[in-house]
Amino acid sequence: MSAIDYGERIPNNVDLAGDRALQRALEQWQPDYLAWWHEMGPEASSSLDVYLRTAISVEPSGWANFDYVKMPDYRWGIFLAPRDEARRIHFGEQAGDPAWQEVPGEHRANLRRIIVTQGDTEPASIEQQRHLGLTAPSLYDLRNLFQVNVEEGRHLWAMVYLLHRYFGRDGREEAAALLERRSGDGDNPRILGAFNERTPDWLAFFMFTYFTDRDGKFQLCALAESGFDPLARTTRFMLTEEAHHMFVGESGVARTLQRTAEVMRELGSDDPRAVREAGAIDLATIQRYLNFHYSVTIDLFGADVSSNAATFYSAGLKGRFEEGKRDDDHRLGGMTYRIVEAVDGRLAERDVPMLNALNEVLRDDFIRDSVAGIGRWNRVLEKNGVAARLVVPHKAFNRRIGSLAGVRVSPGGEVVDEQTWRLHERDWLPTADDRAFVASLMGRVVEPGRFAGWIAPPPVGVNRQPIDFAYVRFG
Numbered sequence: 132m133s134a135i136d137y138g139e140r141i142p143n144n145v146d147l148a149g150d151r152a153l154q155r156a157l158e159q160w161q162p163d164y165l166a167w168w169h170e171m172g173p174e175a176s177s178s179l180d181v182y183l184r185t186a187i188s189v190e191p192s193g194w195a196n197f198d199y200v201k202m203p204d205y206r207w208g209i210f211l212a213p214r215d216e217a218r219r220i221h222f223g224e225q226a227g228d229p230a231w232q233e234v235p236g237e238h239r240a241n242l243r244r245i246i247v248t249q250g251d252t253e254p255a256s257i258e259q260q261r262h263l264g265l266t267a268p269s270l271y272d273l274r275n276l277f278q279v280n281v282e283e284g285r286h287l288w289a290m291v292y293l294l295h296r297y298f299g300r301d302g303r304e305e306a307a308a309l310l311e312r313r314s315g316d317g318d319n320p321r322i323l324g325a326f327n328e329r330t331p332d333w334l335a336f337f338m339f340t341y342f343t344d345r346d347g348k349f350q351l352c353a354l355a356e357s358g359f360d361p362l363a364r365t366t367r368f369m370l371t372e373e374a375h376h377m378f379v380g381e382s383g384v385a386r387t388l389q390r391t392a393e394v395m396r397e398l399g400s401d402d403p404r405a406v407r408e409a410g411a412i413d414l415a416t417i418q419r420y421l422n423f424h425y426s427v428t429i430d431l432f433g434a435d436v437s438s439n440a441a442t443f444y445s446a447g448l449k450g451r452f453e454e455g456k457r458d459d460d461h462r463l464g465g466m467t468y469r470i471v472e473a474v475d476g477r478l479a480e481r482d483v484p485m486l487n488a489l490n491e492v493l494r495d496d497f498i499r500d501s502v503a504g505i506g507r508w509n510r511v512l513e514k515n516g517v518a519a520r521l522v523v524p525h526k527a528f529n530r531r532i533g534s535l536a537g538v539r540v541s542p543g544g545e546v547v548d549e550q551t552w553r554l555h556e557r558d559w560l561p562t563a564d565d566r567a568f569v570a571s572l573m574g575r576v577v578e579p580g581r582f583a584g585w586i587a588p589p590p591v592g593v594n595r596q597p598i599d600f601a602y603v604r605f606g
């Protein structure tokens with residue numbers, strides 16, 4: 132069951148050949164996917180040989196095979212984690228029932244919506260990142276970008292498989308629409324806010340993969356608990372890929388900080404202008420990028436009070452992060468959770484029914500995980516003798532979704548009026564000048580083992596290859 136069949140046009144471990152109608156439908160979607168990849172995937176990349184990993188098994192140990200691949204020839208496929216025949220729904224009103232192998236009629240619309248929303252983010256991120264290959268700071272980084280891109284493409288396949296296999300004609304229409312929406316498009320944008328923002332440079336890319344791919348981790352973990360077993364199994368395998376995306380972000384920012392700290396030490400100065408003149412990114416700019424990506428990403432968890440969230444949970448469609456490790460009744464009736472809202476010009480806490488607050492519960496889990504990694508970034512500064520530290524802004528800062536949308540809150544958590552906001556916005560969020568400066572540092576470095584001056588090399592290469600390995604070969 133877990134062996135992957137690479138003899139098929141669409142590699143899979145779901146016995147696609149045993150369902151001719153489904154196989155035909157997916158084989159018809161495949162050229163549309165490739166056309167979309169050519170139009171919206173990584174720019175000027177079709178002829179490059181890229182040292183990529185491809186899944187060869189869904190077992191946790193040794194699933195990856197590394198080799199040179201031209202990205203349009205990447206073997207995007209359908210890989211589900213192995214089925215546990217005895218699996219039961221373990222939260223919500225139907226806890227204890229066998230997990231569903233087909234979609235229950237009463238949950239069809241909600242499940243489709245969750246799967247479409249998840250699926251939509253995957254091609255969106257590829258669109259957001261499509262131009263970054265032109266300004267990669269090294270071959271190592273270029274390869275990592277492309278690895279992330281092909282895997283996000285595979286995540287789209289994962290959701291499209293579910294839509295085609297379990298949702299009939301509606302599912303096929305939704306699968307087609309996933310290739311029609313475009314990140315940032317005025318008429319037909321991607322579904323969620325953060326996926327319509329730009330990722331204009333590599334600092335933004337690293338912040339995105341640190342924060343926004345981590346939203347992916349938490350949402351996928353919640354879906355991996357689902358009573359709809361095919362969704363649980365496909366998201367379980369997606370999570371093994373997600374770990375690498377967050378690694379790219381965490382290590383990318385850490386290497387940026389390393390270089391900045393070295394420059395500060397050489398200069399004996401923390402003056403942002405001096406740091407910039409020496410070709411590194413000043414800490415204040417890095418903090419503003421962090422503020423931006425953090426705030427747009429925490430919006431992705433949805434409204435803090437949400438009847439959708441209650442329905443998804445009670446129906447057994449979407450669980451909590453690490454549902455199985457929690458020792459409450461997994462139904463949550465009568466329990467409460469504390470949220471933050473703005474009342475009369477200040478922030479105040481309020482207890483609301485836990486079931487309605489599950490978006491906030493997941494957001495708070497995400498925040499804890501994010502903060503831990505920022506501690507690791509700060510150790511880079513500490514080790515280099517830099518006194519300054521990065522911090523996450525208050526969770527009410529720069530919000531557009533939920534109770535905190537529409538109030539102006541400083542990164543420190545103080546409610547401010549519109550005038551104060553406008554006065555300080557340039558200290559809190561990346562300015563046009565910050566973006567122009569970071570853009571001025573971006574230039575493609577293609578010599579093996581060389582790195583752009585604003586970023587330190589990584590401590591080790593990919594798959595135990597040396598750092599000066601030719602991770603990408605230009606034809």
Ligand code: BYC
Pocket residue numbers: 245246248249252253256283322323324325343344345346347348350351430431432433434435436437438439440449490532
């Ligand atoms: N932007 O009751 P609410 C990833 C809408 S990332 C725009 O809170 P709900 C990846 C909402 O749709 C993981 N609109 O909604 C990362 C609703 O609209 P309607 C992606 C937003 O359903 C990097 C209304 O506001 N996966 O994989 O409880 C690279 C009321 O809100 C936003 C998922 O998200 C927003 N930020 O919560 C590649 C999992 N937030 O119905 C990939 C699936 C809310 O009024 N999705 N709205 O028109 C879900 O579970 C839920 O849909 C959400 C929203 C948690 C997103």
Ligand code: FE
Pocket residue numbers: 253282283286347
């Ligand atoms: Fe993904």
Ligand code: FE
Pocket residue numbers: 283344347373376
């Ligand atoms: Fe990802």
